[in-house]
Amino acid sequence: MSIQETNQLLRFTTAGSVDDGKSTLIGRLLYDSKSIFEDQIEAVKTSSEKKGFDYVDLSLLTDGLKSEREQGITIDVAYRYFATPKRKFIIADTPGHIQYTRNMVTGASTANLAIILIDARKGLLEQTFRHSFIASLLKIPHVIVCVNKMDLVDYDEEVYQKIVKSYKDFASKMEIKDVHFVPISALNGDNVVDRSNNMKWYEGPTLLYLLENVHIASDFNHIDCRFPVQMVIRPHTHEHQDFRGYAGRIEGGIFKPGDDVKVLPTGFTSKIKSIELDGEAIEEAFSPMSVTMTLEDELDISRGDMLVRPNNVPNVGQDLDVMVCWMSTNSLRGRTKLILKHTTQECQVMVREILYKVNVNTLHREEGVEQIGMNDIARISIRSAKPLFFDAYRRNRQTGSIILIDPNTNETVAAGMVI
Amino acid sequence: MAQYYLSHLEELEAEAIFVIREVVSQFEKPALLFSGGKDSIVLAHLSKKAFYPSRIPFPLIHIDTGHNFPETIAFRDELVKELGVQLIVGSVQKSIDDGKVREETGANASRNALQTVTLLDTLEENKIDAAMGGARRDEEKARAKERFFSHRDEFGQWDPKNQRPELWNLFNGKKHMGEHFRVFPISNWTEMDVWQYIQHQNIALPSLYFSHQRDCVVRDGVILAKSDFIQLKPDEEIKNLTVRYRTCGDMPITGAVESDADDLDKIIAEVATTRTTERGTRADDKRGETAMEDRKKSGYF
Numbered sequence: 049m050s051i052q053e054t055n056q057l058l059r060f061t062t063a064g065s066v067d068d069g070k071s072t073l074i075g076r077l078l079y080d081s082k083s084i085f086e087d088q089i090e091a092v093k094t095s096s097e098k099k100g101f102d103y104v105d106l107s108l109l110t111d112g113l114k115s116e117r118e119q120g121i122t123i124d125v126a127y128r129y130f131a132t133p134k135r136k137f138i139i140a141d142t143p144g145h146i147q148y149t150r151n152m153v154t155g156a157s158t159a160n161l162a163i164i165l166i167d168a169r170k171g172l173l174e175q176t177f178r179h180s181f182i183a184s185l186l187k188i189p190h191v192i193v194c195v196n197k198m199d200l201v202d203y204d205e206e207v208y209q210k211i212v213k214s215y216k217d218f219a220s221k222m223e224i225k226d227v228h229f230v231p232i233s234a235l236n237g238d239n240v241v242d243r244s245n246n247m248k249w250y251e252g253p254t255l256l257y258l259l260e261n262v263h264i265a266s267d268f269n270h271i272d273c274r275f276p277v278q279m280v281i282r283p284h285t286h287e288h289q290d291f292r293g294y295a296g297r298i299e300g301g302i303f304k305p306g307d308d309v310k311v312l313p314t315g316f317t318s319k320i321k322s323i324e325l326d327g328e329a330i331e332e333a334f335s336p337m338s339v340t341m342t343l344e345d346e347l348d349i350s351r352g353d354m355l356v357r358p359n360n361v362p363n364v365g366q367d368l369d370v371m372v373c374w375m376s377t378n379s380l381r382g383r384t385k386l387i388l389k390h391t392t393q394e395c396q397v398m399v400r401e402i403l404y405k406v407n408v409n410t411l412h413r414e415e416g417v418e419q420i421g422m423n424d425i426a427r428i429s430i431r432s433a434k435p436l437f438f439d440a441y442r443r444n445r446q447t448g449s450i451i452l453i454d455p456n457t458n459e460t461v462a463a464g465m466v467i
Numbered sequence: 468m469a470q471y472y473l474s475h476l477e478e479l480e481a482e483a484i485f486v487i488r489e490v491v492s493q494f495e496k497p498a499l500l501f502s503g504g505k506d507s508i509v510l511a512h513l514s515k516k517a518f519y520p521s522r523i524p525f526p527l528i529h530i531d532t533g534h535n536f537p538e539t540i541a542f543r544d545e546l547v548k549e550l551g552v553q554l555i556v557g558s559v560q561k562s563i564d565d566g567k568v569r570e571e572t573g574a575n576a577s578r579n580a581l582q583t584v585t586l587l588d589t590l591e592e593n594k595i596d597a598a599m600g601g602a603r604r605d606e607e608k609a610r611a612k613e614r615f616f617s618h619r620d621e622f623g624q625w626d627p628k629n630q631r632p633e634l635w636n637l638f639n640g641k642k643h644m645g646e647h648f649r650v651f652p653i654s655n656w657t658e659m660d661v662w663q664y665i666q667h668q669n670i671a672l673p674s675l676y677f678s679h680q681r682d683c684v685v686r687d688g689v690i691l692a693k694s695d696f697i698q699l700k701p702d703e704e705i706k707n708l709t710v711r712y713r714t715c716g717d718m719p720i721t722g723a724v725e726s727d728a729d730d731l732d733k734i735i736a737e738v739a740t741t742r743t744t745e746r747g748t749r750a751d752d753k754r755g756e757t758a759m760e761d762r763k764k765s766g767y768f
């Protein structure tokens with residue numbers, strides 16, 4: 049497998065409300081990168097006119113559902129796509145209001161980068177804090193803080209520098225590694241795609257330049273080898289009588305034929321005989337590749353098992369502390385039984401205790417809470433019915449994440465990050 | 468040190484293969500909804516890669532409206548033979564004959580909406596619990612909100628306001644009796660990605676996608692192929708045009724574009740500069756602002 053047009057894929061999330069210009073910014077990125085089609089623009093113009101607006105409301109591009117259009121708000125996560133010659137981008141566009149924390153968490157779970165919008169006139173708000181906290185909680189590797197509406201503060205450098213300073217002060221309380229700042233006007237396009245003539249004092253890159261050049265190759269863990277087996281491929285055909293392949297996605301490290309591997313939970317060891325896809329040999333397999341592996345020995349391996357290196361094994365255990373975002377209208381209390389999904393494993397879990405709830409606006413811990421509700425972020429301890437093979441979420445976003453499912457409704461009720 | 472990262476096409480391929488394998492692992496009787504269009508052809512190709520050297524472990528389902536392009540049917544039969552996979556055909560004509568649906572009348576009549584009934588019946592008859600499709604989020608605004616694993620209730624309906632959150636790559640395919648899932652492994656692909664992938668993987672396509680001469684009628688700005696299924700209005704006339712198709716739906720509702728692009732390089736160049744969406748040629752989407760959302764809610768693709 050070697051696809052030569054090596055454009056990288058960058059997934060980023062934006063959180064915000066209509067007021068802070070999020071839709072305008074997305075509209076600007078799509079429009080200036082020529083990713084909006086004429087018939088889409090026509091449809092939006094028609095809708096804007098119907099609603100009696102004297103401007104083209106670009107948020108109509110992103111608000112897809114009837115109920116969203118009626119209410120003029122983004123409810124759900126919407127995915128948008130655009131590409132430049134350098135990269136292809138997937139935007140997870142999420143609503144910014146506190147009641148949609150779960151949607152922000154959803155959008156953030158797969159993102160390499162978060163754009164946080166600050167209105168230059170208003171400075172840091174509660175929601176800036178919330179969005180940054182979610183970015184740090186979900187370990188989004190890169191954050192770009194866009195100080196927007198610079199046109200409304202006369203492109204004043206002092207206003208911008210003040211906001212940058214206060215953001216840095218409060219970001220130091222959170223784990224955000226790679227933060228960039230850009231002063232922009234999404235409405236006029238200053239520093240979005242093209243450099244602004246109105247802010248000569250700003251010598252940094254434009255937003256698009258950052259999106260195109262942020263170093264994302266090391267966002268995946270290439271150190272700890274983790275291969276959760278998704279399924280076993282046994283063709284039973286004459287030609288491939290004895291073929292036994294383990295299909296799955298590499299969730300960490302670099303695997304090569306000849307490597308020693310250990311199988312969890314059995315503890316058996318073997319060597320990798322081949323790594324392939326569609327019959328084509330792969331020399332080195334790394335995250336997030338989907339491959340099929342064969343081993344030198346015939347072992348009893350099935351879905352949910354994990355191949356690792358003998359000298360680098362994940363935690364194996366049934367007791368976990370997890371930060372969860374609760375996503376259901378039915379609240380959670382201690383001693384509740386749920387279904388857990390983690391890598392390719394699934395099993396019952398018991399929620400033993402709610403340790404504390406986090407106030408997403410202040411980061412204060414509220415201890416002694418009896419229950420948590422929709423959009424709450426809390427630390428809980430759980431016990432699983434069988435051993436799980438996991439890493440801390442900060443170490444590996446794939447082997448450190450879980451979802452919880454209500455066995456009665458089958459709904460996904462929580463997203464969890466292993467501490 | 469070598470660079471350990473994937474190109475966007477490789478990452479999209481890896482994601483789609485992961486999703487397809489997850490479907491086979493989580494469901495008892497999955498199937499691939501095969502329209503004969505490029506997206507479902509790419510899906511069949513990805514399925515082959517996902518399970519090699521095993522054969523694709525699920526059937527292809529084709530909902531035959533009876534209004535298909537003959538090229539599509541010929542291509543379908545060839546591909547099924549090549550992949551060695553089972554084909555299930557659901558016939559809209561049969562649903563009409565059985566009195567389950569009534570054919571639309573009038574100049575713009577189509578069997579597009581009727582397909583939903585045939586589709587749901589076919590899924591039920593064959594006890595399909597997960598139907599994979601080639602829909603993409605960039606196609607249409609309601610589809611932009613679609614999940615990879617999309618839950619359908621016992622009536623086959625989609626409830627867009629009450630969708631399960633989808634986090635990381637942990638997919639929840641749990642359901643009650645009688646419910647099913649639609650799964651969209653190439654959700655994150657754009658039209659351009661699909662074309663680039665087809666070119667890179669050298670995937671065969673029906674001849675409709677390439678420039679050819681065809682007798683057409685232009686209706687409301689849409690170029691429709693002359694066929695037995697379309698009635699001319701008094702002021703309309705048949706013209707011979709050089710066209711190709713960007714999507715592959717039913718003959719009476721799928722618009723062609725005038726184009727000289729007769730190979731993949733030219734098509735990709737055309738896609739790169741084109742200023743309308745591919746569904747812009749679909750009369751079925753022009754029945755109202757939320758035409759797609761409304762159809763999807765009732766069980767459409």
